[in-house]
Amino acid sequence: MMEKLALAEAEKAEAAARKQAEAEAEKKLLLDKITKPSGVSDEEAMKRVAAIVQRAVSNGLTEVQVYRFPNDLCTDHGRAINQMEAGWEKTLTGLPKEMYEFWDRRLKPLGYKIKFQIIDWPGGMPGDIGITLKWA
The missing domain is CATH 1.20.5 (Single alpha-helices involved in coiled-coils or other helix-helix interfaces)
Structure with missing residues (x-):
């Protein structure tokens, strides 16, 4: 037995x-x-953003989380983002960096704001990071 x-x-x-x-x-x-480039053109990215924003606006929202990624994609595992340090964007790599650069290049001039923040805390430690796009 x-x-x-x-x-x-x-x-x-x-x-x-x-x-x-x-x-x-x-x-x-x-x-x-x-961690590799997405290969998405600015025009295609703008179409995707327009669709996301349109859907959010039709639901009465003024912001929407557009992406979530593991803190491993930051050179400091999200420490600078969590501390809201100046220059935190320099810690981004891969697709999150590409998204930030797209926002800076194409969406920021249109008045959109972006927010990166730690959105979960497994075991009390920083976990995934969310990217929120705001327009109001």
């Missing part, structure tokens, strides 16, 4: 380890994808 119990526990542990490995591989694949 004890042997069967030990085997069952070992199978549970193996399944959990397998699931954890799959999650880690998925996260690595996502990070690999979002």
